[in-house]
Amino acid sequence: MTDEDRRGAILEATWQLIAERGFHAVRISDIAKVCGTSTGTVHYYFPGKDDVLTQALKYCVEQAFVRQSRELRGIDDAHERLLKLIDMQLPRMGRVRDEWSIWLQYWAEAVVRPEFRPAHNEFYARWHETVVRIVRRGQRQGVFRTDVSPEELAVHLTALTDGAAIQVLTGRPGMTVSVMRELLIGYVQRELLVERRTSPEPA
The missing domain is CATH 1.10.357.10 (Tetracycline Repressor, domain 2)
Structure with missing residues (x-):
C-alpha cells in the first residue's frame, strides 16, 4: 500500500468507528486494531487524536459528496x-x-x-x-x-x-x-x- 492508501484506510476506519461509537469515544488503539496496524503507524499519519478524528469527519463528508455527484451526473x-x-x-x-x-x-x-x-x-x-x-x-x-x-x-x-x-x-x-x-x-x-x-x- 502507498502512503495515500494507508492514510485513506485509517480515515475510512475512523469515520465508521465515530459513526458507531461517537466522536469522543474512539481511541487511537481502536483505530489501529480495526486497521490491523499499530498506534505508532496511526500517529505517523496523524500526530494527535484530534487530527485523525477531525480529518475522518471531513473525509466522510467528502466521500459522500463525490458519490452523490457521480450518481447525479447521469x-x-x-x-x-x-x-x-x-x-x-x-x-x-x-x-x-x-x-x-x-x-x-x-x-x-x-x-x-x-x-x-x-x-x-x-x-x-x-x-x-x-x-x-x-x-x-x-x-x-x-x-x-x-x-x-x-x-x-x-x-x-x-x-x-x-x-x-x-x-x-x-x-x-x-x-x-x-x-x-x-x-x-x-x-x-x-x-x-x-x-x-x-x-x-x-x-
Whole structure:
C-alpha cells in the first residue's frame, strides 16, 4: 500500500468507528486494531487524536459528496435528478445512516469548537449549491416554476431534509424514512413543479 492508501484506510476506519461509537469515544488503539496496524503507524499519519478524528469527519463528508455527484451526473431531467438527490439523503440503514451520524456529530462539534466551522460551512454551501443548480436546470427545462427563487428553495429544502433526518435518527415516533421521503417529495411537488394541465374528460 502507498502512503495515500494507508492514510485513506485509517480515515475510512475512523469515520465508521465515530459513526458507531461517537466522536469522543474512539481511541487511537481502536483505530489501529480495526486497521490491523499499530498506534505508532496511526500517529505517523496523524500526530494527535484530534487530527485523525477531525480529518475522518471531513473525509466522510467528502466521500459522500463525490458519490452523490457521480450518481447525479447521469440524470438529465432536473425533476428526476432532484428526486434522486432526495433518495440519496434518506437515512436508511447502512452507509448513508452512518454518514448522517457523522453529520450530526460534526454539527455538535462545530457548536462548541469554532475551528470546525469553516469546513462545516464549506460542506454546507456545497449541499446548498447542489440544490440551487438542480432547480435552475429544471427552470431552464420547463419542469420547475420560474417564479421560485432557487436560493430560497434550497434553504427550505435543505432545512426540511436536516430536520426530518434528525427526527428519524433520534427515533421520534411516527417519523420514519418512508415518512421523510413523502414529506420531501410532497414539498417539491407543491412548491416547485409546473402544474400539468390535463385534458377534460369526454362527456
